[in-house]
Amino acid sequence: MKNIIKLPIILWTLLSLIVYASVLVSPEVFKYSGLISFGIPFIICINLVFVILSGVFKWRFGFVALALLLVGWPFIRVGLSIGGSNDIEKEGIRVLNYNVKWFVDAKENDYQSVVDWVNGVEADIISFQEFYPGKRIAQRIAENGSYNVSMDKGRSTNAIFSKYPIINDGLLLEKDKLNNIRFVDLVIEQDTIRVYGVHLQSMGINPDKIQDSEGIKNEYEDIRSRFVFSSASRTGQIQILLNHAKKCSYPKMVIGDFNDVPFSYNYFQFREDFSNAFEEQGRGIGATFNNKIPYLRIDNQFFTQEFSLKSFSTVGDIYYSDHFPLIGIYELSN
Secondary structure, three states: OHHHHHHHHHHHHHHHHHHHHHHHOOOOOOOOHHHHHOOHHHHHHHHHHHHHHHHHHOOOHHHHHHHHHHHOHHHHHHHOEOOOOOOOOOOOEEEEEEEOHHHHHHOHHHHHHHHHHHHHHOOOEEEEEEEOOOOOHHHHHHHHHOOEEEEOOOOOEEEEEEOOOEEEEEEOOOOOOOOOEEEEEEEEOOEEEEEEEEEOOOOOOOHHHHOOHHHHHHHHHHHHHHHHHHHHHHHHHHHHHHHHHHOOOOOEEEEEEOOOOOOOHHHHHHHOOOEEHHHHHOOEOOOOEOOOOOOOOOEEEEEOOOEEEEEEEEOOOOOOOOEOOEEEEEEEOO
């Protein structure tokens, strides 16, 4: 009888550990690792429920669930932040990144409201993804904020605006790629820094089609194939970026739309060399996707140890896009 009781506990423990371990496996090696890692928040929540119920009903299984929660602590750490500073009025290097979705939700009054908001932030460095080059939007932002600009003027893609001089810039992927990685080298007083503005491979899933069980069932095969392809594609793009960054001795930031959740192999690749602004100074779960799939944090600011982060905020009341903008205030060590 005891063995029968132990078997489900053993199976649940193995399942939990396998799901946790999925972040150690590249999607290029095992294509479903990214899909499996999506189960990490559910594993953590279920173990938490088991711990609470075991405390109430004196179940021995509670010790196993508690141990599994402790093993999952790194995932709790990346997904939940408490007590950070969101005071974006502090002095420092003000960094804004924002996937603006071609400004389709800001067309009224000739895009003036979003131009005014961007200039009102008074960011020193801005990384836009899905940036719309028409209607003189870039010129209007640059002229009002005295920005230098790195962008492709002929098509919608990444764009980086800087109040500091740009001495070098370029793209890491083919020029015709919508999802791309742009870099700039900026001179700040006596220092030079490198900023990567990223828009990694999108999944291309229409949230309107998966709002109920019937929609998920109908779209399952398409969603699965898109997820597998995009996850592996991001892994390859990230490797290109990390190899490029290793050849640069400057302090570095990697900011933008990563199209990956924190519970993933791809996210943890960045954590090996960079700190994450939300983890250090964020609050709550920091959801950045402003659409019908809730609780997704897919936009980030990563930075190297030469920077110290003074405050960070996910601006959750700006609705010009299907993403929320992020603002970080940094100080560069001497």
